[in-house]
Amino acid sequence: MKAKVLFAVALIAIALVAVACAPAATPVPAFTPPADAIGTVKIGPSDPIHIAYMMVTSGADGSLGIDSRRGVEIAIDDKGGKLLDRSLKLDGQDSGCGAEPGQAAAAKLAADATILAVVGSSCSSEIRAGGPALSKAGFSVVSPSNTAPDLTDPAKRFAGYFRTAHNDKVQGAVAAQFALKQLKLKTAATIHDGSPYAQGLAGVFVDEFKKGGGTITAQEAVGPDDKDFKPVLTKIAAGKPEIIFYPIFIAAGSLITTQAKTIPGLEEVELMAADGTFSPDMYKAAGKSAIGMYQSSPDFSAFAGGYPDVLAKHQKKYNEKPLSAFHAHAYAAAMIIFAAIEKSRGEGSRWFVVHRSPSIARRDPKDEWVQGRNRHDHLRCERRLRRSQDRGVQSDRRQCEQTPDTRQAVLETVIACHCEE
Amino acid sequence: MLAKKLKHLELTDVFIYLLGLAIVAVVIIGSIATLIQAKYALRAWFDLVLFGVTLGSIYALIALGYTLVYGILRMINFAHSEVFMSGPYIAYFVADAMSKAGLVEQNPLLTVIIIFIVAMLSSTLIAILVERVAYRPLRHAPRLVPLITAIGASFFLQYTFFRLFGPNLKVYPAINLFDASIAFGDFKITYLQIFVITAAGLLMLALHQFVQRTKIGKAMRAVSEDRETAALMGINVDNTIVMTFALGGALAGAAGVLYILVFNQVTAFIGFVPGIKAFTADVLGGIGNIPGAMLGGLFLGVIESLGPTLFLDGLGIAAPYQLKDAIAFTMLVLVLIFRPAGILGERLTEKKA
Incomplete structure (x- = not known):
């Protein structure tokens, strides 16, 4: 040996x-x-x-x-x-x-x-x-x-x-900075599905967003196999966030995307997901409701x-x-x-x-x-x-x-x- | 009377009752705390109940399939959740084809009707097949045996669909039939919610009438009472059982379509969670009891939707929606502590049990 x-x-x-x-x-x-x-x-x-x-x-x-x-x-x-x-x-x-x-x-x-x-x-x-x-x-x-x-x-x-x-310390920070500086938003809510990925990323986002002067109205969690997110979205709507960040996976992510805008109070909210849903499958599953949402993902153009x-x-x-x-x-x-x-x-x-x-x-x-x-x-x-x-x-x-x-x-x-x- | 009762009280009973009371206390304190904080508008509460009723009526439809079979065969048809899944899964291919042909855009109503017919037929067919292959040969076997084949049939169907049609989400084409909504002042109901709730309600009513009023329904009730005597009276027991499975299958297929109208996507595994929930609804309502299944489904749906916010938000528990299943099942325990046979459950006679 x-x-x-x-x-x-x-x-x-x-x-x-x-x-x-x-x-x-x-x-x-x-x-x-x-x-x-x-x-x-x-x-x-x-x-x-x-x-x-x-x-x-x-x-x-x-x-x-x-x-x-x-x-x-x-x-x-x-x-x-x-x-x-x-x-x-x-x-x-x-x-x-x-x-x-x-x-x-x-x-x-x-x-x-x-x-x-x-x-x-x-x-x-x-x-x-x-x-x-x-x-x-x-x-x-x-x-x-x-x-x-x-x-x-x-x-x-x-x-x-x-x-x-990449490390989500980077991704979460960039997402938060983007929401604060590019979109000029002040209030955000996050949803994770209990997975280390989503929980970690949502956590980084929350920290950075607060550090940048923003307010977090709700930090919610759901189950990865859940289908009905309207109740949790209704709860989030009560805090009147300007953006919802939900760095989860396609199955649940697409449903949150389709259901969010149907909730009274969330008609105008911005939606932002992360690289876990960065896939054509996501757009197939979420259909038209994905139009106008934001996602973070690796930028391959940096690697010419x-x-x-x-x-x-x-x-x-x-x-x-x-x-x-x-x-x-x-x-x-x-x-x-x-x-x-x-x-x-x-x-x-x-x-x-x-x-x-x-x-x-x-x-x-x-x-x-x-x-x-x-x-x-x-x-x-x-x-x-x-x-x-x-x-x-x-x-x-x-x-x-x-x-x-x-x-x-x-x-x-x-x-x-x-x-x- | 009371003294007599006290005499027979066992320690475990006391413990269970205390547990029940503790749950009730948490629920009440949590609800009051949430309501006092007044974070949520009345409209939000209305919405939460509405979401719960919508989902609950789908649970109730599935639950009827379990309860019908249980009523006749005294067994839990665990393959029922896959009967529920197979209808909308097969109908997906029809819907996809119709979408490509442009029919969905031109005539959404016709599309929905075709999807309903295809899904209900497929589910019915699969329910009958499962009965024929997995249960009928074991009609006289000990009761645990068909329970195992039920689980086997469930996995068989799940993985057959999974392997045949692949792991990807099958996303239904958008059907723009129920997008609009009616507003009553501050409250808003979408057409989809109205449709799901009424469709489920009508189907349940139809089933109830069918079982109570028709000849086949009478035969079903007779077989449920006593299979041997029914056979002696000239009822074809096998046919009646097939009819029961077919009815349950058709309802599951319809429930499946309502489910995909709400959630829009199918995989081979979508049946599992609603199946478990529907079975829970059955136990809640009193298994073998048709109105009980409906009530249980609605109760469970509303608790799931409303419970996390109402019970836990006021107690300052973070991210309560992760606990929605825990809450639903705690409520099941609570109901069973105080009413062991379920909300509307009859006490089973020696013979039935």
Whole structure:
């Protein structure tokens, strides 16, 4: 087990952090071997490289995970379906966008020792429940769409967890600022559905909105499977908010959108949702009532590099527009994992070893705001890491090219669009 | 009399009664506190009750299906929630086609009528199929056995629809028939609410008349009283049971259409929660009792809509609507503490129970 050597898949994180934090060409601290070697995966000459997804691929929120899975599939296509002369194998579990299915999915994945890394999960609730099992199994987990703030909080984060998604600290703040400054609104109400994602995001919005001088008239919560929101909206109407912020998922979000304007007192209210509902499915479900509402979501135009390319491939492969906002994040997550695996090859052997230790995650990013950016197209890492020779570490050096002002890009990540028909 | 009662009082009874009284106290104190704060206009209260009645009448329609079957077979037809789902689900494809053909825009009334017919027929058919496949072969098996097949049939239907038609939300085309509303001073009722409540009311009335006045209804009541004797009197028990399932199915299909008129979207899983609620409504009203099912449905709908604001808002509990199901089921417990057989429930005779 004392690793012949290897390269942690998890190193991607360092790469990410390095990209995020380090100014150009700043040397990154030396890589030390993980003390708690969780294990290695031996991959024979004919074995596939096995990556798993853990995403919600069914149910009302299925478009969220299917969209991300497509991002991973495109990344695999871009690799020609092969990595290190072995075929890339992708399978996974439907994690249902909830704590219980998330835990079940994680348990199934953790039982499969051939998996090298996991792209997922879709919803923050899934990873909160299932993450520890994945971490214990030694997987590195890169999420394209978990945005709950505390997931990468150094105190709470579990080893091996990374994300390419933005943090809701950013999204909630931008949403609140947008409501205050662009829309010039003073009173707001929020609705969340009890999920960590929605609760966290609504909380950030509330804090920022108050800080900016606004008043919160109500902070309500509903159930994710509820259908009738007219009572809770009637309650909200009594506080006369100018805007309702409901960062929840499509099933409930579309119903709130259709029902809100029918409530006496809310005819003129502005509606604002977040990236969880940023999907054509939302507009299909909410119909005409979605016209004029606001949503925050990642702004891919900030990433001029590879995105149009990915989009073109998506159109060609699936013959439709992306289903949600996170395919690019997922593409990036997969590419980052591939890069890490490629670097981990044991040279000269017929088989190679990939270390799955997440110990690297102990090197927590100093600034979680800029952690895990969708910058794969700018991410050019020369990572010569520890070599797989019997005698151990030979070299450990990496350099990452920094792109201009990552932090600025992050702050621009969230935009709001005013849908005019 | 009182002394005699006291003598038989057990400790658990005392505890349960105290629990009941505590719930009542919380409800009363919460309501008074909310009303004193006067945060909500009269119109808001009216709206809350109206939403509750609308949803409650849909619950009541579904509940009738449970109660009819229970009345005759003494079993809970857990597949009924899927019978409810399948009607509007199948009708969706018709509605979608009509939308593409432009019929929805041209003649919304005809669209709604066609949706009703398709949904009610589909639900009826599925209800009959479930009876034929899952229950009839087990007619003389112990009572727990059909209960298990009921759950099996429920899952079978759910996942059949799920796998056949995919996980996505099926969104009905917008039908602009009931958009307008009438205002009485400050109060406003939409046509949709009026339509849902009247349609549900008429259907329930029709069912009641059917059971009380027609020959088949009489046969149903007879089978419900005593199956063997009814058979001896020349009633075809199997046919009567099929008729019961068909009636329940048709009502569920109609309830399904009302449901999608309100909420506009179907998935394979929309039946579950309304099914549970309707079953609760049955227990509340007294299972096996048709007026009881109606009353239970309305009660549950109104409690769900009104309860969180009325009971909890004044107590300063944050985000009370997360607790709406908890409130609804607490009310169920409360009713059962003081009336174990439900609001209108009869005490079951030895034989029936």
